[in-house]
Amino acid sequence: MATRPAEETPTPQSIAAYVKSNSARAKKTQQMHHGESMVTRETNYKGHHIIVRTKYEVEIDGQRLMGHLGVNDAGSVHYHPIPNMSFSSALDMVRKIIDVFPNDFRPEVPPNPMHPMEHHSRRMPGMTKKNQTSIEKSVMKKRRRK
Amino acid sequence: MAAVTRSNVVTNTAARQKYINGVKLLKAEFTGPTTVSLGIPGPSAKISTYDLFIVWHHVAMSTLTPSSQNDRNAAHRGPVFLPWHRFMLRQLELNLQRVLQDNSFGLPYWDWAADGQLSAAAQKTAPIWQGGNFGGQGNPISTGPFAQPQFVVKIEANSSGSLVQTNHGLRRAFAVNGASTLPKRTNTAGALTQAKYDQAPWNSTSLGFRNYLEGWNPALGLHNRVHVWIGGDMLPSTSPNDPIFFMNHCNVDRIWEAWMQKPGGPGRVYAPGDNEPAALNGHRLHDTLSSLLSGTTTPSQMLNITSLYVYDSLVV
Numbered sequence A: 001m002a003t004r005p006a007e008e009t010p011t012p013q014s015i016a017a018y019v020k021s022n023s024a025r026a027k028k029t030q031q032m033h034h035g036e037s038m039v040t041r042e043t044n045y046k047g048h049h050i051i052v053r054t055k056y057e058v059e060i061d062g063q064r065l066m067g068h069l070g071v072n073d074a075g076s077v078h079y080h081p082i083p084n085m086s087f088s089s090a091l092d093m094v095r096k097i098i099d100v101f102p103n104d105f106r107p108e109v110p111p112n113p114m115h116p117m118e119h120h121s122r123r124m125p126g127m128t129k130k131n132q133t134s135i136e137k138s139v140m141k142k143r144r145r146k
Numbered sequence B: 001m002a003a004v005t006r007s008n009v010v011t012n013t014a015a016r017q018k019y020i021n022g023v024k025l026l027k028a029e030f031t032g033p034t035t036v037s038l039g040i041p042g043p044s045a046k047i048s049t050y051d052l053f054i055v056w057h058h059v060a061m062s063t064l065t066p067s068s069q070n071d072r073n074a075a076h077r078g079p080v081f082l083p084w085h086r087f088m089l090r091q092l093e094l095n096l097q098r099v100l101q102d103n104s105f106g107l108p109y110w111d112w113a114a115d116g117q118l119s120a121a122a123q124k125t126a127p128i129w130q131g132g133n134f135g136g137q138g139n140p141i142s143t144g145p146f147a148q149p150q151f152v153v154k155i156e157a158n159s160s161g162s163l164v165q166t167n168h169g170l171r172r173a174f175a176v177n178g179a180s181t182l183p184k185r186t187n188t189a190g191a192l193t194q195a196k197y198d199q200a201p202w203n204s205t206s207l208g209f210r211n212y213l214e215g216w217n218p219a220l221g222l223h224n225r226v227h228v229w230i231g232g233d234m235l236p237s238t239s240p241n242d243p244i245f246f247m248n249h250c251n252v253d254r255i256w257e258a259w260m261q262k263p264g265g266p267g268r269v270y271a272p273g274d275n276e277p278a279a280l281n282g283h284r285l286h287d288t289l290s291s292l293l294s295g296t297t298t299p300s301q302m303l304n305i306t307s308l309y310v311y312d313s314l315v316v
Helices: A012-030 A090-100 A134-145 B013-027 B049-061 B081-100 B112-116 B185-192 B209-214 B222-230 B244-261
Strands: A037-045 A048-056 A069-071 A077-079 B004-006 B030-034 B046-048 B153-157 B163-168 B309-311
Touching: A012 B030, A012 B049, A037 A069, A077 A090, B013 B049, B013 B081, B030 B049, B046 B049, B046 B153, B049 B081, B049 B153, B081 B209, B081 B244, B112 B185, B112 B244, B185 B209, B185 B222, B185 B244, B209 B222, B209 B244, B222 B244
Parallel strands: B004 B309
Antiparallel strands: A037 A048, A069 A077, B030 B046, B153 B163
8 A cells, every 4th residue: 555655754764765765766767778769659440450650760960869759649759858848840859859958969069170080079978879980989099098 | 734835936935935945955965875876877976865856757757657658657748747746746845844844834836827927028037037036047047046056956867868967057048949938827727627637548649637737738838838938957857957847846736736626626536547457557546656765655645635735825
């Protein structure tokens, strides 16, 4: 039987204990990276069962966006990391993702005349490293050596 | 224990100041959880009690209910939106009472529809955004009690939907993300005319009070519109980073209470019931709500809260 929360007065000890008991669930959501989103919509119509499956792969600057994208029954697309917005256009959605996560999508940096390839090495923590180019990898290696 | 009274954060100076003080105390309290213990990458760092609410919101939002569909999650885009946030607000209220050592403290609300009656320009400089209240907009904001270095965002979601450590001042950017104005009184009045709480398909396309108030149907309505209008840190799944989050949701909760108490209205009803399919697990009347830093509860137990708190006004 679930306890009505008002029956419990929180304490630092109770908070620590509850968070510990729920930590596995929190950790699990940290591992939910997709890279591609398979969206399944189902309905019944005049005795027929309809399933529409749509696969989305979003790339920005050649790198895959890893969050979960959804489409509701009305056809609007949404992206879980920006939960209060929906879009009629997936492109508009991706533009907004770039706006909302400035740390992940830094503005294009003009090439440094001394190191002309360095502008390619913008780090995008929200995106897969799978598509990192050999040039980017070599730049990162050089930086680590320094 | 007597029910506490929740009042208007703009007009009740004492409640506002207690809220600000309490948030800062919770932001400075560390009970043991760390970034490592919750799977957040980077060096191990203690997570404050306030920031645990941010993690909780993100975890609930990241839990699809069920995982075979892509719309409803454990706190949004489905019937549980209102009871889950009521549960969250109550937990915050109890923790604020604890650190303030004041059991009479009631969480205040921001009556955003009142500000929605102002001109678009005046909405951006309404009293709530003044330095003595919540501060204004900026990247980061530079006025008010939640400006850096007094208040720093430590955990946020990144574009992949993962929690990451960060260290920046609170960000707000009014009216630049597609919502040029706040909701108006006519919009809240429209919510109160909804006859049903919720109905199939129980998601972001449903007709009914919950989805009207959450802001999916009609699109970019009420609750969602407030998040989008404020912008900045109110946009990602870690939106409780901005203490105004709880003022928005307290007003959402007040509108729900107004709907239930409306003379001749539906009363304290909820749907779906327990006889609905397992695909609605997490959203039915006696299903367990997602929790993190407390015991759990059910939508049923969130329907009548008058023994815990009351609102000073149900004029929404």
